[in-house]
Structures are given as structure tokens and as C-alpha cells.
Amino acid sequence: MLDQIMSYLGPEAESLLTHTCNTIPKSALTLPSPDSVNEVFGGSNRNNQVLRSLQSMMSTGRLANTGYVSILPVDQGIEHSAGASFAKNPAYFDPENIVKLAIEGGCNAVASTLGVLALTSRKYAHKIPFIVKINHNELLTYPNKFDQVMFAKVRQCWELGAAGIGATIYFGSDQSTRQLQEVSEAFALAHELGMFTVLWCYLRNPEFKQGGVDYHLAADLTGQANHLGVTIEADIIKQKLPETNGGFKALNMEGSSYGKTDERIYTELTTENPIDLTRYQVANCYMGKIGLINSGGPSGQNDFAEAVKTAVINKRAGGMGLISGRKAFQRPMEEGVKLLNLIQDVYLCKDITIA
Numbered sequence: 353m354l355d356q357i358m359s360y361l362g363p364e365a366e367s368l369l370t371h372t373c374n375t376i377p378k379s380a381l382t383l384p385s386p387d388s389v390n391e392v393f394g395g396s397n398r399n400n401q402v403l404r405s406l407q408s409m410m411s412t413g414r415l416a417n418t419g420y421v422s423i424l425p426v427d428q429g430i431e432h433s434a435g436a437s438f439a440k441n442p443a444y445f446d447p448e449n450i451v452k453l454a455i456e457g458g459c460n461a462v463a464s465t466l467g468v469l470a471l472t473s474r475k476y477a478h479k480i481p482f483i484v485k486i487n488h489n490e491l492l493t494y495p496n497k498f499d500q501v502m503f504a505k506v507r508q509c510w511e512l513g514a515a516g517i518g519a520t521i522y523f524g525s526d527q528s529t530r531q532l533q534e535v536s537e538a539f540a541l542a543h544e545l546g547m548f549t550v551l552w553c554y555l556r557n558p559e560f561k562q563g564g565v566d567y568h569l570a571a572d573l574t575g576q577a578n579h580l581g582v583t584i585e586a587d588i589i590k591q592k593l594p595e596t597n598g599g600f601k602a603l604n605m606e607g608s609s610y611g612k613t614d615e616r617i618y619t620e621l622t623t624e625n626p627i628d629l630t631r632y633q634v635a636n637c638y639m640g641k642i643g644l645i646n647s648g649g650p651s652g653q654n655d656f657a658e659a660v661k662t663a664v665i666n667k668r669a670g671g672m673g674l675i676s677g678r679k680a681f682q683r684p685m686e687e688g689v690k691l692l693n694l695i696q697d698v699y700l701c702k703d704i705t706i707a
Contacts (some may be wrong), residue, residue: 353653354703360660360694368627368664373707375628377622381640381670383706384419392641401546405515406587409548413696414458420699421588421645422675422692423483424454425463426681430488430503431637440682451687461677463550466504470512476548477513482576483550483628483630484509485518486538487531498556499527502534505661506541516548516587522556523577536584543585550645551586553577561601570599571629572617575636582642589637590675592647593662594629598621627707630669648676648695655679659691663698668707673679673699691693 358365379656382392389406398406415422420459426444427435438444444453447468454462455476462469464481473482486504500520510519519535522528526540539549555568555577567573572592581589600613622632648659674695680688698704 353701356694357664357698357701357704358658360657361479361664362657364661367433368661368668369704370582371547371627371668371707373625373631373669375623375627376631376635378670378706381634381706382638383640383670384643384672386417386419387628388419388643390464398543398548402587403546405481405546406548408515409461412481413460414693415673415696415699418699419672420667421460421643422458422696422699423461423463423645423673423675424450424457424680424692425485425675426450426679427463427485427488428677429468430465433491435609436497437678437682441684443544443685444681447471448475448591449685450681451480453681453688453692455480456487456685457680457689458696459692460673461515466477467514468591469514470508473512481515482509482513483516483518484512484514485520487519489522489536490521498522498525500531503536504697506538506547510545510547514547516550516633517542518550518552518590520552520554521577521581522554523580524555524557524560525571528556532580539585548587549585550580550588550590551583551584552590553586559603560599562605564695565596565602567596567599568596569611570602571632572613572684573599575632576611578633578636578644581671582636582638586642586671588602588645590645590647591633593626593649593665594633595626597629621641626665627669630665630671630682631707643672644670645673645675646671651678651682655683655695656691659695660698663695664704666705667699670706681702 459482469482487500521531560567603610
């Protein structure tokens with residue numbers, strides 16, 4: 353298993369697999385384990401139904417009872433338009449094929465829209481945990497705008513048999529305060545009804561691109577987004593893998609005033625290494641008590657290699673797993689299953705350890 357993973361990593365294998373994190377020590381983290389639900393949430397305010405829902409996800413699929421998760425998310429039919437998302441593989445216009453891919457791929461759960469999961473719920477909700485994404489951004493308004501609005505009610509998710517709900521907040525956007533209030537209220541009701549919560553903690557503001565650098569992927573900004581997410585009781589945080597740092601500093605140049613930061617974030621708590629940058633994201637999730645799952649990213653030329661690399665970085669940083677959609681469903685189902693299994697192999701490989 354390790355040899356195959358190393359072959360996908362190529363020349364980066366040694367640096368990624370042998371790196372030691374000297375910023376935030378692994379001893380300070382709560383790491384994924386078979387007893388994570390009890391260890392983290394057993395003393396919390398989450399009720400027994402939430403614990404059962406979380407455990408059902410943690411006990412499903414190839415990663416069952418490891419503490420790690422592999423989730424298939426397919427909400428791109430709304431977020432990126434159905435044609436743009438499914439033209440490569442029109443089979444996924446059919447909601448049942450989305451659920452089948454998650455099951456065949458050995459995933460812990462499938463995350464999708466109310467429409468997709470409602471249409472398949474009586475046949476599949478008891479076979480794989482459902483996570484209903486309750487808000488979306490749509491691309492038909494002209495000109496396009498970027499705002500997450502509610503598409504589903506929490507009680508609808510509970511009635512179709514969902515184990516959890518998911519939502520996105522565009523932190524940094526003009527609409528983020530409203531989204532924060534809406535999602536916080538929805539998460540409270542979901543917990544009351546016994547469902548767990550997953551928050552897509554995404555940044556969205558054109559000003560976050562400065563000097564040719566996209567600070568939407570900065571460790572300091574995404575880390576703070578994560579910290580806001582766990583504050584409203586997200587049980588799992590979804591975040592994009594960091595590719596840079598210094599977002600707060602870049603947005604404070606030329607006399608502007610934005611946020612607050614501390615130089616030690618950049619000199620002591622992070623380095624340029626992608627594992628260390630992701631470790632900072634994990635730290636902002638209550639030192640790993642709330643699991644961090646990183647996004648698998650868009651589909652491209654080297655999907656299998658990129659998926660393995662992202663999984664290795666997430667695992668070695670102290671993350672909880674991967675949520676990968678386009679790389680899996682924008683190809684024939686057999687190949688999609690292979691890609692999902694390859695991601696899971698990283699988390700099953702005992703030779704790949706926390707940095």
C-alpha cells in the first residue's frame with residue numbers, strides 16, 4: 353500500500369512522508385481515533401441522538417472505526433451548474449448514481465442537496481449516512497452573484513432520515529453576517545433533532561486576491577474561518593487546503609486596517625510546509641477536537657496524484673479525512689470508486705503517521 357502511495361507522490365514522497373512538524377506539536381492535538389465520538393463529544397452538550405448519528409458515520413465504509421472519514425459531496429449541480437458539473441459524466445444527473453458511487457466507493461457518508469437525498473431516501477438512508485446540504489449559491493442570477501441562501505429546512509432533513517446537515521458560510525463576504533446567523537440557528541435545531549453538523553468554512557471576497565496571490569487559500573485566514581465555524585458548534589469543519597499564508601498582513605498593507613494578527617503566527621506557529629500550514633488549520637478547530645476535512649479540489653489532469661497528496665497532508669497534519677467530489681464523479685463510476693479507495697488507503701496505511 354505504501355509503495356503505491358509513494359509512486360503517486362513521486363519526487364515529493366520523501367519530503368511529505370518524513371516531515372516533522374516543529375510548530376504546533378502533535379502532543380497538543382486530539383487526534384482521530386476509534387473512540388473519537390465518545391472522547392470529544394461524550395462530555396459535551398450534544399445529546400445522545402447526535403452521538404448516535406456521528407457514530408453511524410464513523411462506523412460506515414472502508415474507514416469504519418478508524419476515526420477517519422471519506423465523504424462524497426455532490427452539490428455542484430447547484431453550486432457550479434448541473435451541465436458544467438455532469439457533462440463529463442451525464443450518469444450523475446440521476447441522483448441514485450450519486451448515492452451508489454458513495455456506497456461502492458466505501459465512503460462514510462454522502463453529502464448532497466435536499467432534492468437528491470429526498471428522492472433516494474427511502475431506498476438508501478438506512479444504508480449510508482446522509483448529509484443534506486441546506487444552503488447553496490446559484491449561478492442563474494444575472495450578473496452572477498455569490499451568496500449562500502437556504503434551500504432546505506432542517507426538519508425536512510430530519511424527516512428524510514439524514515444523519516447530519518451541512519452548510520456553507522462565505523466568511524469575508526458582505527453576506528457573511530446573515531449567513532452566520534442563519535446557519536447558527538439551523539445547527540442548533542439540527543442538534544436538537546439529533547443530527548450532526550458540517551460547516552464549509554469558505555472565504556469569499558475579491559479583495560482577498562492581492563498582488564497576484566489568492567489569499568482565499570491563506571492559512572491564517574482559513575484558520576480563523578475554521579475557528580468561527582467551531583464557535584457555532586460545527587461538529588466537522590470542511591476547508592480548502594492552504595496554499596499560502598499572510599492574508600492578514602497582505603490586507604493590512606498601504607495603510608488599510610483589517611482584522612488583527614500576531615507575527616508569531618508566521619514565525620512560530622507555521623512554516624511554508626503544506627503540512628505545517630494545515631496543522632494551523634487543525635489547531636483552530638479546537639486543537640483537533642473538531643475534525644478537519646479538507647476539500648479534494650477540482651478535477652484535472654493528475655486527479656489520482658493530487659488526491660493522494662491532499663490526503664497525506666491532511667492526515668499528517670492531524671486532520672480527520674477528505675471530502676472529494678469532482679475528482680470522483682467526473683469520471684466513470686469504476687474509476688471514481690478507485691479514486692475514493694485510493695484516498696481511503698492513505699488513512700488505512702499505518703506507515704503514514706502524524707507529523
